[in-house]
Amino acid sequence: MNLKKWFVATLAIMMVVSLLAACGGKSGDGAQDSAGNTNSETSGDTTGDTSAAPGGETGELKGNLVIWTFFDQVNEMAKKFEEKHPGVKVEVKMFPGDQYQTKLLTALQSGRDVPDIFDLERAYIGKFIDSPFVADLSAMGADELVQNYIPYVKELGVSADGKVRAISDHSSPGGFWYIRENAKKYLGTDDPDEISAMVDSWDKIIELGQKVYAESGGKVHLIANAGDVFDMAAYNVEPWVKDGKLNIDPKWQEYYEVQKEIRNNNVDAKLPFMSAGWGNALNDGSVVLVSMPAWAGFMVDNKDDKAVGKYGVAKTPLGFYVGGTYRAIYEKSENKELAYEFIKYIASPEWQEYNLNKTGNMPGNAEVYEKNLDTFKSPMFGDQNILKPYYEMVKAMPGLKADKYGEDILSKWRKVAGEGITNNTPYEDVVAAFKKEVKNAFPELQID
Structure with missing residues (x-):
């Protein structure tokens, strides 16, 4: 594909998304962050660990990553990933939602100062998912990461050739x-x-x-x-x-x-x-x-x-769902293996269950829904098990590509x-x- 033509065409039809960027620009699906969401179970899942990691001979991850986003919750992801892997430093660069696409497209087209990982909002992921700038995550093992995902959450990150190229950690359902x-x-x-x-x-x-x-x-x-x-x-x-x-x-x-x-x-x-x-x-x-x-x-x-x-x-x-934020890896990143470890972490039940309890974000992984159906509570909704109505709806929705x-x-x-x-x-x-x-x-x- 001619990169210049792709860039010009994409920029010309780019839709400015600000209010709904990052699922409303807020960091949670629940009533409020750290709102006291309660769950009688805690996650002991360690998905995302690796025994052969970049930067270390004993499984310890080491290195630096740069992530571009418009979504403030990525800072929390980075913090938790660094806690899990002290040898890694994650730099998160935040941009206003109405400027983000232009900055990202300019960086990708020029090849200068491109982040290792970049976020893509549901409203425009279809304009990027088949581009040559987005790495093939399936080649790195991502099919296994999303095998238990809600169908539509998985498919939105799949390119026309059937390869996983972006992954979300939430499902953004409505009711x-x-x-x-x-x-x-x-x-x-x-x-x-x-x-x-x-x-x-x-x-x-x-x-x-x-x-x-x-x-x-x-x-x-x-x-x-x-x-x-x-x-x-x-x-x-x-x-x-x-x-x-x-x-x-x-x-x-x-x-x-x-x-x-x-x-x-x-x-x-x-x-x-x-x-x-x-x-x-x-x-x-x-x-x-x-x-x-x-x-x-x-x-x-x-x-x-x-x-x-x-x-x-x-x-x-x-x-139905509204919004949704996905993470992709830059094809020419020099830190692709380490970047993939970050993707593995946010796709894991470990992170998604933590995120559910911390912010109320509805997970992308069906296993997390099922494990917490009878235990998760959000203060605004009292004693209702709110995952049940959402899960019944999202699992019935068709998986369609962007x-x-x-x-x-x-x-x-x-x-x-x-x-x-x-x-x-x-x-x-x-x-x-x-x-x-x-x-x-x-x-x-x-x-x-």
Whole structure:
């Protein structure tokens, strides 16, 4: 591949991601860092140890690593890795999320000051995963590291040729969060299993939403936005591009009609994701079920511990995730073996269980989910075993590879379809407008 062409093409279509970078720019999936998440079991796993390590003859790791990231939690990873391997020094360089891609692309293209390891966010990993700058981790044994991973977490780090080239340590799942007292008032229960059953289909959501709106005198809505369906549908459909041709999964028509029904029947509060009103609704109860990624606990007002035990989490009709940060090794790094030891560590149950208990980050490794299903607690959710609803959803989601088109085309669909929902536009007209947008952005694609 011509590196200059790859660089120019990637830079031209690069999407600036700031608010959602690093799964919201926060260092945890739970209510807060070091929030007192409790688990009656502790990990004794030593995965990541090596008996033949770079820099030492007796298995002791030695050397220096440089990691580039936009995610503050990498400092904690580096600290724990250094504690485990005192002979290693890890330098973490942090960059603002809206500058990171440009800095990384410039370094890769120039070949100067390139880090040994660099982070890639879900929103743009597809633009890097097949590039010649990203090392083949499968050749270093990574297939074994991810053999027990959640399928979609594994596949997002796999290139088109089937090689593992990037690995994440978390799964970033989402669910319906609710204030328990609010749920009792409008749904008649705060039990997560009962609520999950009440909203396990779009028809049930629409019917229940009409009931909540009527009984509250129009002051309370069941969900925040019809656009939540985009998140739930996005990674449960076919890829947007197949064999160089735009592919619109027929399911999108079903989801679009559902979204219009939600909007037309006052089921949603019309609050965009991450808007001020959306955040307020999560705290004031004006929305009963808020579609939330597990890492977004920082949105909850927990001053004086007033959120402790206040919330529950239920399953959504389709499992979904938001964000996700992956780690890759620079192909020309002089420290590839040592860098791989770091990748092994963050992929291990040892790190992921520590991370779960420290921050509430939902793991990428299914073994960590299963081991902690009955023991993990997060203060904000009281006695609920919150791993259960998340795990049931994530393990059912398809494993789909990232590509350079997917996230940008999805963004265009959100825009055009979102306008269509607001204006009650027929699906056929939305598709026609969408195709024009895609054609303008990606003239190389075949569009019928």
